Amino acid sequence: MASHRRPKQPSRARVTVLTTAAAAAVAISAQAANAAPSEKPSKDEVKAKVDKLYEEAEQATEKYNGAKEKQGKLQKGISTIQDNVARGQEELNELRDGLGSMASAQYRSGGIDPSLQLFLSADPDDYLDKASTLDQLSGQQVEALEDIQDKQRELAQQRAEATEKLKDLASTREELGKKKEEVQGKLAEAQKLLNSLTAAEKAAIAAEEERASRDAGERVDLGESVPASGRAAAAFAAAQSKLGSPYVYGASGPSSFDCSGLTSWAYAQAGVGIPRTSEAQANYGTRIYSQSDLQVGDLVFFFNDLHHVGLYAGNGQIIHAPRTGTVVRYESMGTIGGPFMFGVRV
Structure with a gap:
C-alpha cells in the first residue's frame, strides 16, 4: 500500500521574510509609479547653461591663445639659436683648419734644433728670416687656440640654451593640447545641451542670435x-x-x-x-x-x-x-x- 506523506510546510520565519520582501517590492513599484517624471529643462534654462559653457570655453581659449603664442616665440628663438650654432660651428672648423695649417708648416720646416739649423744653413741670413717667421707663427697659434676656446664656450652655451628652450617648448605643446581639449569639451557639452532641444526651440534660439546680430549691425547708435x-x-x-x-x-x-x-x-x-x-x-x-x-x-x-x-x-x-x-x-x-x-x- 502506497505511503502518503504530508508535504513539508515552509517555516514561519521563511514565510515572514518572503511576505516582507514582496510587500517592499510592491511599495517600491507603487512609489515609482507615483513619482513625478524628471522635468526636461526649458529652452531658457538650456540657453543659460550653454551661455555659461561658452563663457568657460572663452576663458580656456585665451589660455590656449597664450600657449600658442608662447609656442611660436619659442620655435622662432630655437630656430635662431640653431642657425647661430651652425654658423659658429663653421667658424670653429675654420679656426681649427687654420691652426692645423700652421702646425703642418712648422712640421715641414723640421724639428731640428735652431742652432744646428743655423750651422747647416747654406744661407744664414735666409734662415734667420725664416726663424723670425716661425716665431710669428707660434704667436698666431696661441691666438688661434684662444679663439677656438672662446668659440667652443660660446657654442656650448648656445646649445645649452637651445636644450632648455626645447624642454619649454615640449611642456608648452602639452599645455596647448590640454587647453584645446578643454575648449572642445566645453563646446561639445554645449552642443549636447542644444541637441536636447526640439527643432522649434533650436530655431527660436537661432532666431534670437540672428536678431541680436542684425540689430547690432543696423540699429546701433554710436x-x-x-x-x-x-x-x-x-x-x-x-x-x-x-x-x-x-x-x-x-x-x-x-x-x-x-x-x-x-x-x-x-x-x-x-x-x-x-x-x-x-x-x-x-x-x-x-x-x-x-x-x-x-x-x-x-x-x-x-x-x-x-x-x-x-x-x-x-x-x-x-x-x-x-x-x-x-x-x-x-x-x-x-x-x-x-x-x-x-x-x-x-
Missing part, C-alpha cells in the same frame, strides 16, 4: 564719440569691416575671430603690434578706469580675469567677437555678461 588717436581710428575701422564675421576659438582673422583675435588683428591693420591674448593686451597701454573717459578705438576689458576684450565704439557700445555661435557685432557694454573692468588706450 553717438558722437571721437577716436582716441589716428591709429585707434584705423583699428576701429578695420574691426568695422569685419562685422558679421563668425567667432571661431583661436582665430585671429582675416575671415574669423575670437575676441582678442579681433582686437589684435584690427590694431595690426593700423600698423600697431599688440599682444595676442586679452590678459597681455590689458597691460599694453594706458588704463582708463572711467567708462565716461573712453574714446573710440580704446580696448575694453570685461570679467575679473580679463578673459574678454573688445573695441569701444562710442555711446556705451563696443564692437567685439562675443562667443561661439555668434558673429562680430556691436553690443551694449551692459549686456556683455560680465563687469567692465577698465579700458586701455593704445
